[in-house]
Amino acid sequence: MSDGNSPMQRPPLLSLSGVHTHIGQYHILQGVDLDIPEGQLTMLLGRNGAGKTTTMRTIMGLWQASRGEIRFGGEPLNGVATPDIARRGISYVPENMGIFGALTVQENMHLAARSGPMDTARLDWLFEVFPALKKFWKSPAGSLSGGQKQMLAIARAVIEPSRLLLIDEPTKGLAPAIVSALTSAILQLKSFGATILMVEQNFAMARAVGDTVAVMDDGRIVHRGLMADLAADKALQERLLGLSMDMHQ
Amino acid sequence: MSGSLQTVLARLRGGDGARRSGLLLIAALMLLALAGVGSVPTWITLTLAGLAMGMMVFIMASGLTLVFGLMDVLNFGHGAFISLGAFVGVSVMAALGPWMESASLAVNLAAVLAGAIIGMVVTGLFGYVFERLVVMPVYGNHLKQILITMGGLIVVEQLIYVVWGPDAIPIPRPETLKGALTFGDVVLEKYRLLAVAVGLTIFAVMTGVLTRTKIGLLVRAGVENSEMVESLGYPITRLFIAVFIAGSALAGLGGVMWGLYEEVITAHMGMSVMVMVFIVVIIGGLGSVEGCFLGALLVGLMNNYVAYLAPKMALGSSILLMVAILMWRPEGLLPVAKGR
Structure with missing residues (x-):
């Protein structure tokens, strides 16, 4: 884990500790530990099926965590109904x-x-x-x-x-011109101090907007650090994501 | 492309085209029937009968389609609310005997209105209890929903036997609503005119609520994607209960209207009319009030035209119509695009 830089040291607005989620007989999240620092844009990356969308849905209460703790602004979110989670921000x-x-x-x-x-x-x-x-x-x-x-x-x-914005794969299936417009919109949101957790497969966009990054694999967080560090380290990208970001320019 | 043309095209893609197809289908059916019947006065009489039947079926079916659309609940017990509404409404009207026999239209309508309102209140409250006790435990399981709501329907029918007895109860229509108005050779049954007026009023009110109020927008949004409604901060369960109560009350009103139409009520009248209600809901597209309205008009008109032209075919005509429409539009006339 590459901690120790200032964005990572900000107090987390949202934190997940050892979160497990089952969907039917499938054990999707297998102990997710994740902190979302306030005022930062955190990218959640990973291969298909790693558990990124499940993490988002578990935070929103659309699927219930079977174990572990989710805290938002210091308050527990486990068991809170989705509409109440939305109303908390x-x-x-x-x-x-x-x-x-x-x-x-x-x-x-x-x-x-x-x-x-x-x-x-x-x-x-x-x-x-x-x-x-x-x-x-x-x-x-x-x-x-x-x-x-x-x-x-x-x-x-x-x-x-709102206090936290969760965005799941906003560029999926979109033309490059639209991706560019979305990127500038998200950068504007960031400039207003918004706290964002974003799942994205488009690495160029991830690199352009992300402050911090968490990488998932098999239902766990396998890497946390600065987006800039991951963007600069091709070997790490290939190890964590199976390919280099340069392939997605 | 100009902005206005883009907007028009957008609206066509958004459902106006399907709406127009439904209206054209109704117009085509009416013209075909005119050619088949051959006599304009008879055709007008049959058309009014068809519209009246369609409106009453729409009143009964509109709540059911929203209940299905919003929470994916298959309520086969909906017929219980129709029967219960009819029995409560008729009891009220029987208690207001002198009002029913009065020669004043206003007094007659007041008696019908009192029966309808009390019938709706009782079925609405009963709908709340039914939803909490019978439906809530089986959210998300269609097979259990069918079994338990059918069970609920049978229990309610038996309770009606206990309270009102096993015999069919004849209901004389109010004095001024008996008979027909005649204009030359055209015969317009008075009660059918009232049924059309009530049906159109209910449709207008529902359309107004669904398109111009926030709660209506939430219902329409919830029918499409209930999860997203919750994610925006609105509890869908409370919304569903409100819709279930409203749908039950409308079924009760439909029961009162249908009872007066048939001039007799029985405990199993709800179950009998449910076949037509389900056909209308399926033709319209599950979850669509507007589709339900178009479907009800089609079924009502088809039923009456065929009953006149080929009486032996009347029973199967609605089913044939449903099959034909599903072959053309497998999800019904105006299906709601599910987003979840």
């Missing part, structure tokens, strides 16, 4: 984006603004970052392209102020 962008296709873009955003009318300043900023949302404001969200849906999913997750 964790926003979630799932891998399939979770867009309500029969609802308009506006209605999707309206539902995400739990505490009342949408904050206009925040909405204006989102329109600036994702102009397509304004253009298709009254259109059914199901008719948007994949990239526009992803933009809506992220906008929906940040329209209500």
Whole structure:
């Protein structure tokens, strides 16, 4: 483990200690230990099937941890229902984006603004970052392209102020131009001090936005450190991920 | 491409095309029937009968489709609410005998309204108990849902026998709703006009609630992806209970309306009409209120036209219609895209 640098030493906003998750007869998470430092963007990397999405869903309470402890802001999250986890300040962008296709873009955003009318300043900023949302404001969200849906999913997750943002593979299946727009949007979110945990397979994006990184394999965290250190070490990349990041430029 | 054209195309992809297909299908059925019947007055009478039947089936089916869409619950006990609503509503109307026999339309409607409201309140409350005791323990298991809700239906039927006795109970319609209005050769049954008006009102109210209120948006979102609704901070179970109660109350209202339509009520009337209710829900697309409305109109019209043109085919016509629609659109007219 390569600890010892300043971003890693910040107090964790979210911590998982020895978390196990079973889905039916399958033992997916097998003792995950993970700290998410406040104000940082932590990348969660790993091969397919390593347990990254399960980790996200376990944090959100969509699947219950069978063992171990999850603490958010010092408070335990185990056994807390998903809506209460969201109301404590964790926003979630799932891998399939979770867009309500029969609802308009506006209605999707309206539902995400739990505490009342949408904050206009925040909405204006989102329109600036994702102009397509304004253009298709009254259109059914199901008719948007994949990239526009992803933009809506992220906008929906940040329209209500939250303390932690979980994003699961935001660039999956998107064109490079859209990936570039998403990258700059996420960098903007970072610049506002957002705490983010992101699963990503696109290493170029991971390197561009990540502060810290955790790598999973077989349901466990096998590496924690700075994103810059992992990006600079091809041998480590090949050992942990089975390939070099340069292959994904 | 201009923004407005993009918006129009987006709306077509979003379901307007399917909606239009459903409406065209209804129009085609009506025109075909006109050609088959040959007489315009008879066709108008049959069309009104079909619309009235469709509206009543829609009232009964709309709650069921939302219950399925929201929590994936197959409630075969829905027929119990139809029967219970009918018996409670009729008991209220029987207690208001002089109002039913009055020559004033307003007084007659007040009696029907009282029966309908009390029937809805009782079935709504009963729906809450049914959901907590019978449905909640079997969330996520379709086979158990079918078995236990069928069991619940049988228990309720037996309880109706205990309270109201085993015999069918005839219900005379209110005085001013008996008979028909005639315009030349066109005969319009008064009660059917009322049924159409009630059905359209319920559809308009439901559409308004589902599209213009936050709770309606949550229901529509929950039908698509209940997990995401929870992830946004809304407890889906509470929403589901509210929908289950509303759906039960609507089934109760449908029971009152159907009882007056048939002019007789029996404990197993709910189970009998459930065949048609399920056909309508399947034709419309599981979870879709709008699809349910279109499906109910199609089934009601088809049933009445075929009963006139080929009486022996009437029973099977709805099933044939369902088969044909499923071959054309395997997920129904306006299916809800599931996101979970």
